[in-house]
Amino acid sequence: xxxxxQQWIERLRxxxxxxxxxxxxxxxxxxxxxxxLLKALFPHSGHAxxxxxxxxxxxxxxxxxxxxxxxxxxxxxxxGIVAVDPTSPYSGGAILGDRIRMQxxxxxxxxxxxxxxxxxxxxxxxxxxxxxxTVLDASGRDLIMIETVGVGQDEIDxxxxxxxxxxxxxxxxxDDVQTIKAxxxxxADIFVINKCDREGAExxxxxxxxxxxxxxxxxxxxxxxxKTVASxxxxxxxxxxxxxxxxxxxxxxxxxxxxxxQNWRERLVxxxxxxxxEKAQAHLGDGEVGRYAAEVAEHKRDPxxxxxxxxxxxxxx
Amino acid sequence: xxxxxQQWIERLRxxxxxxxxxxxxxxxxxxxxxxxLLKALFPHSGHAxxxxxxxxxxxxxxxxxxxxxxxxxxxxxxxGIVAVDPTSPYSGGAILGDRIRMQxxxxxxxxxxxxxxxxxxxxxxxxxxxxxxTVLDASGRDLIMIETVGVGQDEIDxxxxxxxxxxxxxxxxxDDVQTIKAxxxxxADIFVINKCDREGAExxxxxxxxxxxxxxxxxxxxxxxxKTVASxxxxxxxxxxxxxxxxxxxxxxxxxxxxxxQNWRERLVxxxxxxxxEKAQAHLGDGEVGRYAAEVAEHKRDPxxxxxxxxxxxxxx
Numbered sequence: 001x002x003x004x005x006q007q008w009i010e011r012l013r014x015x016x017x018x019x020x021x022x023x024x025x026x027x028x029x030x031x032x033x034x035x036x037l038l039k040a041l042f043p044h045s046g047h048a049x050x051x052x053x054x055x056x057x058x059x060x061x062x063x064x065x066x067x068x069x070x071x072x073x074x075x076x077x078x079x080g081i082v083a084v085d086p087t088s089p090y091s092g093g094a095i096l097g098d099r100i101r102m103q104x105x106x107x108x109x110x111x112x113x114x115x116x117x118x119x120x121x122x123x124x125x126x127x128x129x130x131x132x133x134t135v136l137d138a139s140g141r142d143l144i145m146i147e148t149v150g151v152g153q154d155e156i157d158x159x160x161x162x163x164x165x166x167x168x169x170x171x172x173x174x175d176d177v178q179t180i181k182a183x184x185x186x187x188a189d190i191f192v193i194n195k196c197d198r199e200g201a202e203x204x205x206x207x208x209x210x211x212x213x214x215x216x217x218x219x220x221x222x223x224x225x226x227k228t229v230a231s232x233x234x235x236x237x238x239x240x241x242x243x244x245x246x247x248x249x250x251x252x253x254x255x256x257x258x259x260x261x262q263n264w265r266e267r268l269v270x271x272x273x274x275x276x277x278e279k280a281q282a283h284l285g286d287g288e289v290g291r292y293a294a295e296v297a298e299h300k301r302d303p304x305x306x307x308x309x310x311x312x313x314x315x316x317x
Numbered sequence: 318x319x320x321x322x323q324q325w326i327e328r329l330r331x332x333x334x335x336x337x338x339x340x341x342x343x344x345x346x347x348x349x350x351x352x353x354l355l356k357a358l359f360p361h362s363g364h365a366x367x368x369x370x371x372x373x374x375x376x377x378x379x380x381x382x383x384x385x386x387x388x389x390x391x392x393x394x395x396x397g398i399v400a401v402d403p404t405s406p407y408s409g410g411a412i413l414g415d416r417i418r419m420q421x422x423x424x425x426x427x428x429x430x431x432x433x434x435x436x437x438x439x440x441x442x443x444x445x446x447x448x449x450x451t452v453l454d455a456s457g458r459d460l461i462m463i464e465t466v467g468v469g470q471d472e473i474d475x476x477x478x479x480x481x482x483x484x485x486x487x488x489x490x491x492d493d494v495q496t497i498k499a500x501x502x503x504x505a506d507i508f509v510i511n512k513c514d515r516e517g518a519e520x521x522x523x524x525x526x527x528x529x530x531x532x533x534x535x536x537x538x539x540x541x542x543x544k545t546v547a548s549x550x551x552x553x554x555x556x557x558x559x560x561x562x563x564x565x566x567x568x569x570x571x572x573x574x575x576x577x578x579q580n581w582r583e584r585l586v587x588x589x590x591x592x593x594x595e596k597a598q599a600h601l602g603d604g605e606v607g608r609y610a611a612e613v614a615e616h617k618r619d620p621x622x623x624x625x626x627x628x629x630x631x632x633x634x
Binding site for chain 2: 035043267268271273280290292294298306307308310
């Protein structure tokens with residue numbers, strides 16, 4: 001690694017926003033050098049606590065995250081925000097939202113916000129989000145908040161990277177939305193009922209309690225419910241307190257390391273899967289996959305035997 | 318392959334429901350022999366047209382699929398249904414729904430229904446669904462309908478396997494649901510507005526038209542909108558006609574093969590990714606991933622270098 005790299009990494013570790021922005025882009029877009037950069041930054045990561053926040057569109061997630069960020073800034077803690085936005089290419093929501101939100105905190109280098117859009121490739125976004133968190137972590141953040149719209153398996157995989165997972169619900173969104181979120185309910189360490197001044201807040205609370213009575217958690221934690229009106233800043237201090245309580249619980253019960261090991265077990269398998277695919281692809285010529293696909297589509301070849309043959313060749317020469 | 322296998326495969330090809338059920342279970346659960354079975358069945362597949370149907374929970378998807386199935390049965394066409402249900406482990410929705418729906422068609426061997434639940438692993442469900450379709454295809458189905466709740470990337474990947482993709486919307490589900498479905502709107506070949514007797518059907522139609530005016534499809538097809546009340550059987554014949562029209566269009570423009578090739582290009586890469594991971598895992602000892610995860614979590618090792626080392630070893634010995 002040359003001097004320029006070293007200088008860049010030092011600036012990044014000092015929290016310089018430009019150095020950080022460049023590093024995140026490199027990692028997110030898998031530009032040449034991305035893995036060298038992560039290798040260099042990894043030893044400087046591990047300090048930040050990672051919060052995952054998820055909720056349906058319209059649940060006021062971004063407002064809540066912004067308010068939490070302001071709260072932590074008053075305590076002088078360095079904050080990073082990764083907003084994962086699976087909106088369609090039509091809307092370009094991620095980039096627009098990014099700009100609007102950045103203006104609010106523009107003058108404060110203690111908050112860094114980054115939006116990421118959904119990629120087409122399977123699993124790609126969860127991994128990219130994890131890698132971006134590592135970069136933010138190495139830049140001296142005390143807290144990293146990963147927010148995502150909780151609508152599918154991808155989003156579940158993303159929030160599972162977090163040390164502490166917060167699920168945001170709102171009254172009056174109907175049964176359909178609660179159905180969508182069924183898979184996400186189970187990963188909540190803390191529930192937030194946002195816009196709790198709306199009618200139906202108690203019903204949502206009862207529904208959460210009913211779900212909780214069915215579940216058994218290996219860590220014996222009963223996820224508390226915090227009520228907020230994020231747009232007015234109500235309940236934010238209590239939410240921060242509840243987060244701190246769960247954090248203490250994790251530390252007391254020695255669960256932080258256990259959870260981190262579990263996360264790395266899954267991440268390593270994903271990394272291995274991607275790296276092995278790359279290895280196989282290096283053995284394939286230009287356009288070879290396309291030719292194979294045509295042969296399979298025309299039923300000239302069976303894909304199961306074909307894949308075995310390709311895999312068998314890898315590493316032999 | 319021994320005689321018993323041959324007999325089994327012959328029974329399956331003849332449409333025997335028990336032979337089919339056993340084969341699907343073997344493939345879905347990756348029981349020993351699953352890939353041999355797929356190799357044997359692949360040459361007998363390729364006859365069925367595959368419809369993908371997706372819609373939010375509550376859109377009446379299953380009712381619509383059942384009605385379509387009945388319609389096709391009147392034309393004496395053999396039908397297979399794969400219902401992919403990403404409900405949480407709490408509800409056990411997939412298995413329950415399966416039993417209820419099977420009763421309706423219990424006496425008709427011309428309809429075979431199979432539910433599949435979401436797996437934890439990334440990409441696993443889309444692949445399993447594709448493999449199950451191949452088995453159904455080999456059992457002499459004319460039509461296979463894959464239905465899934467359209468809430469995330471997984472579900473988009475599942476319906477992308479289809480030759481023809483149908484997106485089901487309903488009036489009055491609010492903007493939030495339409496936002497969730499943004500990524501799915503773009504893959505629709507045909508839109509269905511189900512429960513079209515409800516207020517707001519015209520608004521949904523206008524929204525679809527507005528989206529369509531923004532999009533450009535490489536095949537120049539403008540997705541038609543069909544209005545149905547599936548619970549009363551209204552609009553089903555028109556939907557079947559519209560499906561047949563798009564099918565004719567695909568054939569006339571020679572697009573079926575093009576689309577099948579594109580699908581196989583993606584499927585082959587996914588198959589290769591999984592198979593390469595297996596190859597790497599065969600090089601890892603019992604509990605080795607867990608030990609590595611612990612070392613990474615304790616920051617004794619950097620995961621990026623670690624994965625490179627593992628990949629480098631594969632195939633060498």
